Amino acid sequence: MALPSVQVRFKDRFAERRLVAGRLVVAGVVVVLALMALIAQLFHLQVADHAYYSTLSEDNRVRIEPLPPTRGLIYDANGVLLADNYPTHSLEMVLDKVDDPEATIAELAQILTIDEADRRRFERLRRQLRRYEGVPIRLRLNDEEIARFAVDAHRFPGVDVRAELVRYYPLAEHTAHVLGYVGRINEVEMRRIDASAYAGTHFIGKGGLEKAYEDLLHGRVGHRQVEVNARGRVQRVLTSQLPVPGRDLHLFLDIYLQQEAAAALGERRGALVAIDPRTGGVLALVSRPSFDPNLFVEGISQADYDALLGSLDQPLFNRAVRGQYPPGSTVKPFIGLGGLAAGVVTFRQEKWCPGHYSLPGHTHRFRDWKRGGHGRVNMERAIVESCDVYFYDLAHQLGIDRLHEALAGFGFGARTGIDVAGELGGLLPSRAWKRAARGQSWYPGETLILGIGQGYFLATPLQLAAATAALAARGEYRVPRVVRTTRAPADAVPEATLAAGHSIAQARARDWEDVIEAMANVIEGPAGTARQIRHPAYRIAGKTGTSQVFSLGQTQRYRAEEIEERLRDHALFVAFAPVAEPRIAVAVIVENGGGGGAVAAPVAAQVIDAYLSRPQVLEAAGGRYDR
Template sequence: MYPTTLKDYLRESHLFRARAVSATLIILLLLLLLILHLAKLQITDHAHFTTLSRDNRVKVEPLPPTRGLIYDRNGVILAQNLPTHSLEITPERVKDLDRTLQELGRIIDISDNDRKRFARLKSHQRRFESIPIRVQLSDEEVARFAVNRHRFPGVDIQAKLLRDYPLKDVTAHILGYVGRINKRELQSIDTSSYSGTTHIGKNGIEKYYEAELHGKVGLQQVEINALGRVIRILESEPPAPGMDLHLTLDASLQRVAMEAFAEENGAAVAIDPRTGDILAMVSKPGFDPNLFVEGISSADYDALQNSDDMPLFNRAIRGQYPPGSTIKPFIGLGGLENGVITTSQKKYCPGYFQLPNLSHKYRDWKKAGHGPVDLDQAITQSCDVYFYDLAQQMGIDQLSEYLAPFGFGQKTGVDITGELGGLLPSREWKRATRNQSWYPGETLITGIGQGYFLTTPLQLASATATLASRGARVRPRIVRSIRRNGEPDPQEQPVSQQLQIARHSEANWDNIIEAMLQVTEGARGTARLIRNEQYRIAGKTGTAQVFTVKQEEKYEEEKLEKKMLDHALFIAFAPAEAPRIAVAVIVENGGHGGSVAAPIAKAIMDHQLLKERR
């Protein structure tokens, strides 16, 4: 029989109670801590966590403004916004980007150029921003993706407005184009003003008037679900659309000017001398600016960049050419105004000119010479020898001083980006830039618009407009009015400034204009082929050498390559008695101003002046 062990029930009872009390106290303490923490979350940190919760549910999105439109002077639209759909990827929401692109390629055609553009944009955009992988989707492609949308988180179709230029190459150089904002531009723009905006003006009117065309960004608060899909819009502040521009340009005249060049390259500018309005400004060849809007392919860009015709080069404002004989009316006027010559004085032209005690012959374009000629005949027949002699008498200092007020050697101040100012040579310029003295022979060739002398087609047209208005110089302009909130706001009319040059005799202006009339109407005028009975044209032909012919060599045009031919120039204004249009035309390697450049100018003037009679 085993011994019996007695339990200490009293001790066990106390132990149980102690453990129960301890457990209860621990539970109460934990409960108190929980209550305190809940109080902290609900009361102390309520605002903070409410904000976090709201940010997780509510998203603030920028609303990009609609870019302003651009019209010509007659209301023809030159730059518009077309609705389109693009397939866009938000990298932050895509787990496997390579696989996603591969799968998307089975549904929608994605080219190598699309992938390269996507990679380029991805490299300088933030991960939470959507990036287009395909633009301008067709309706079929939109529908094809819609039924597969659930398979591609982070991929969506966005409806947007795409910039479009209906006239393409006809207005490319004057309008410029918009393109995607790059890294360099991000560093200079106000990013808050461009939130949600992907494009910016790159050149031309689009860049010069970027502030007016862009508009003001709006904002909206949207409620989203766990997948990031928008459920509803909570608040919205609509964007302010960009302002519309109405240009001085005439789209029909612009097209006529472009077509008049046919297979030739060059530039033409037409200005209303009364107002400074640019009626047409053509650079040939042009290019299709629509290629640049969403990112041009490498192949297309290389083709444009490497073309011998340089279609991306704006010849009208950046092409710097010797003015050739088109400068002769200005220099002839300077000779009269400064009392160096008179209209009755004659100079014998044997076909060359020589400085005293020098054997070098400065040749005339007419080898046999023009014989005795006065100022009228020298302009009409474009006698070089006459102007060699006049330049020598005036000297480079007087020449530069007289030509500068017409705008030679300086920018016109036109409202477009990229303008160059040409070059009006002078003694001071050569000393400052080349550290060399000025030579008498350089004065002679300056007198026929050669040597260092350079001008742009716009600059030459502006000077011609000043000549047409007898010294009243008006700054050229392209934008006629800006439409603000639906109401036109005409741009301030440029102020006409009367040139303060020498004696400013009306008879001198009459003589020069009469000589320019004989260029188109006289029996020996160099542009007599464009004479017409409907209005009178005052003009001047010119040629600019591409290369220098040695003293003993002969310029044989028929044996030269096209790229070695002289540039052909022509300036004109009409009607001569009350000018409403002034034109400057340069045809690269055209050969002869009278037969090549003058007909282009006439086509422009015919369209502008004769349509006014219809």
């Protein structure tokens, strides 16, 4: 039996060594390459881009936060606080740190009440603010809501409770039109302002003094460098630069007089402006009806805004500085001064008033308010009894050019320059204006209508008050100012605001006194149109006015009881007191009020008496007034 053959294989040790050596070489090359890559990356991180990655690392640990300044406060002439700041807490989201804002808000709604208005405000503001800025989700959190969120705060990175100071107006409706209000910065304002100057704050002045003095009230933003953990929570403050608070405003405005003026106007639509003729300081500036400015500070609800905007009484409209009305007979003393200065008439020269006036060669009759006429009248009687025919004739003698020049000297047809935002300049017509605005020539009949404060002529209550103050000061026109001084917390002495003005040199000293005495007889004379407001302690000089809302035909008669209330005449009155050394000048308009003597004059008298009867004002006059 044959044995099977066996093949014996011998190991090739040299081949195995070559294989192992090759593998070691490959492994070595891989290790070397990997090591080189690692070294290169380390060089990239630690040397080449060290500054970049160091900054990123530092930003993960350190954050720069803006510190908003405290807005300046506003005080009245007696030190009464009119605009304050109070602390409040809001829930805010930084979009850069939240992956899904909608889902986060949905979760937050399980903890806090977040209604549809909150969501709409959030959506609006997230489009306006930068992604690293906090967007408010809920405003005015109470202590319970803050505590409730604190329990689950760890679940909401990028969401935090933020404390801030919010504007508050203690006297609300009494100061709305003069102070204005602050509100959240909108998209238009964001494009206009320096964003870095408003970092950390969402509010800006929207009207009145708040807007006019925004730069002073706002202050200067500070910042702090803080260390944060992985969740973005502040661990400690590294460095800080404190913000500079805004300057406080101290006003000429007397809030007690402001309230008295509002009470005198009552529920009627109208405006009142009171000015100190010696300084141009605005003692009261009232527009009725008014509104609560606090509604606008953190965002007014749509329902509240619609109610204000839709009201026929227009509470948002500042009648004192933006209301433009025909001034009516209140401008007759100014036109009288213009006639005296031009030499076309003397104070005692008489003219005949039959109750109507016609231009030479024309049959059209311009009617006087008194159908039977006033008979023989000079300038004094024409002012006292408000004779239209006298001023038709005087306007005709002056002509439109000299008439325009005389009225322009008292500030009509131009903004006064008051430090309240939003002022309008009225309209003082002229040949050039009509040619540019209407493409027509000026007609002589339009000069007559201008002579009694009607036609194209429009003036604001503020312009009337400033002109009356200039007349009271015997020709010294002073630009009206609401702010007396501004002051920063560190200031030892407050800084006074600039008082500007000019002298009206068109009349002689005797002319001023004659016209002022005629205005005094409007109150003191037996036929004066405001004789019911005569005061036993001091003399008042004034002038009534009635301006038409629509024109009547030649044969029509005005009967207020037959006309819809909003089509009735406006009642106007301008006055100052005491006559010898005036301390207050007032202009009043009551929309659709009727006669100025019966309606507007008592309003002015109430305000004048409230001011002159104040102990400090009486003391400044030496305990008595030189009548």
